[in-house]
Amino acid sequence: MTTPFQWLAARVGFERGALRLAASAALATSLMIIVTGGVVRLTGSGLGCDGWPRCSDNGFAATPELGVHGAIEFSNRVLSGVVCVAVGWLIVVSRLQRRSVPALTRWGWVQFWIVILNAVVGGLTVWARLSPYLVAAHFLAAMLFLTATTVVWHKTRLLDRPARPLAAPVGRLPVALLATVAVLVVFGTIVTGTGPHAGDSSDVPRMPFNWTVMTWLHGAAATLAFGLAVALWLRTRRDPRSAAHRRTTLFLVALLAQGLVGLTQVATDLAEVVILAHLLGSAFVWVGAVRVLLDTRTPADVGETQLRLVHALR
Incomplete structure (x- = not known):
């Protein structure tokens, strides 16, 4: 049929x-x-x-x-x-x-x-x-x-x-970076869930966490992500014309811009327009982290289980 x-x-x-x-x-x-x-x-x-x-x-x-x-x-x-x-x-x-x-x-x-x-x-x-x-x-x-x-x-x-292999191996840095950015995003949702913008004018419950502590943890995850991105950038710099190096450079720019927006958000007492910019920035940072992984992972860098994932992505 x-x-x-x-x-x-x-x-x-x-x-x-x-x-x-x-x-x-x-x-x-x-x-x-x-x-x-x-x-x-x-x-x-x-x-x-x-x-x-x-x-x-x-x-x-x-x-x-x-x-x-x-x-x-x-x-x-x-x-x-x-x-x-x-x-x-x-x-x-x-x-x-x-x-x-x-x-x-x-x-x-x-x-x-x-x-x-x-x-x-x-x-x-x-x-x-x-x-x-x-x-x-x-x-x-x-x-x-x-x-x-x-x-x-x-x-x-x-x-x-045709795929162009990297001139130098990057190890597990791209996976660690993506995992850290995932933690960063999750902490962002917790900061949101404890913050004042509940989504409605009625009495909407909030998460029972300390907003200041969650904000600091969110910032710590961002700092770790930045450190991993710099380490990856230094590795990929050995092949400066590679897509991986360009992608990591763009990711660093996006992450720094997102950090600046986040600090502005706190300084402006959580102004709605700045929060919206931070939300959009989180999407761009996540897209960047995913593309860094896709551009840097090679079969030689991963074990058998990860190899199947890379084949599915690529």
Whole structure:
């Protein structure tokens, strides 16, 4: 029996340019959903729609009675639909490539299921009246989606190009860097969960941690990430024209800029616009760390278990 994709594959074929464009669209929407989620929280619109999946008892769309908070929350939900379209288009374009790339189609489906996961977590967040733990989980699911879109975007840039090995081994530094940045992101969600911006004007519970202590731990993780990035930069400098060295340099710039925004955030008493800039910066730092790993890891650097992961990413 012929499947719809098999029927289409016999009649339609896309080139690499269409695949790269689809991957770019998916990456862009993953960044947008993080930013708009931040806007929802910082404007106190987290419960602008008081139900899920329906916005209110009157239907799925926001009504004038819900005011600006309802409009903001509903706009974020509409963007989730745009994300689904972008991911669906990526799956179609990758599946119907004239030169087959089944690995990218699989990654497209990974994106799809992460979007479903994030939608479910978002619904639970509304039902739980903005539990700070579910809000954190919602953000981390969005970052997981960003990871998948980054991997696909990166892989489309390497299609049909021979891999260029690094002139010098970098050991486990890229993995350590990515793990540290992951810890940095998690601490960021805890700082958010203990801070004053709860996402709604009502009495929303906060995490029972000391905000100052969590902020210092967040800063310590950032300092460690910076140290690992400098060490990696010194290793890759032996091959200054390599993608790994360029990527590590860009990551260092992004991390330093993010640190500056973070200090400004504290100095301005957590001004909303600065927090939003810090949120966007966290996404760029994470993308940078993922791409550093992708550009620096080679089969000679890893053990058997890690080797399978690298093959899947590359």
